[in-house]
Amino acid sequence: MSRVSRRIVVPALVVLVVVAGIGLYLFQPWKAFIDTTVNEALPTASAPAVQDGPGMKDNAGTGSGEPSMKDAGRMDLARGGFVTHEHGTSGTARTIRLSDGGQVLRLEDLKTSDGPDVRVYLSPRGADAVKAGLGDGAVELGKLKGNLGNQNYTVPAGTDLSGFRSAVIWCKRFSVSFGAADLDPVAG
Structure with missing residues (x-):
């Protein structure tokens, strides 16, 4: 050479x-x-969720996290199904008021892609509109715990959930939505 x-x-x-x-x-x-599966039980109070705790049995007795009678104070506020944006995303998002007044966003049967900096947000925009951005006033609830399964995210105290229209799986590094779910109020 x-x-x-x-x-x-x-x-x-x-x-x-x-x-x-x-x-x-x-x-x-x-x-x-690489897939990361998370299977958190529905929380009964604002304390962190515990996997498959007492009283949390499904029909087969395997502990799917379904509520027992002691969870009577919990109330669904809104729910919606995920739609795909940049990555295939499916599952259900629920906002729940716990018996102690705390609030959580619960993702159920979530299936999405993993990524380098994926976060969970509440957005004042509808699911279709977040493709263009989260919108002013969006609230980050934390890093995505897993790209598969059931997981809970604590909503900061004092947050008025009525101002949010969607739950969003968002890649912060590239500013793109993997998928979002409109949060439609549950008739109570």
């Missing part, structure tokens, strides 16, 4: 390695092949 070609090839390889490293960091492509 001539001296001139070595002066071109070595820096080009260094640049290629740096660009590849940045690309891997930003896109984290391995997450497209």
Whole structure:
């Protein structure tokens, strides 16, 4: 190899390695092949949810997280099904007032993609409108715990849920919605 070609090839390889490293960091492509399943029980109070606790049995007795009689003070406020935006997303979003007055967003039977910085938000915009952005006043509830399953997100105290129209699975790094669910009030 001539001296001139070595002066071109070595820096080009260094640049290629740096660009590849940045690309891997930003896109984290391995997450497209890894699923994280979360199966949290419905909470009975504002304390963190516990998986498959006492009184939380399904028809087969396996502990799906369905309520027992002691959860009578809990009330569904709104619910809706997820629609796909940038990544295939399905499942149900529910806002729930707990017996102690706390509020949670519950994602049930969620199926979506994982990503490098995926978060859960409440948005004042409808599910279709969040494709263009979350909107002013959106509230972040935390990082997505898993791309599959049932999970709970505590709504900050004092948040008026009536001002939010959708629950959103949002990639913060790339500012895109994976999917969203309109939160339609539940007749009570």
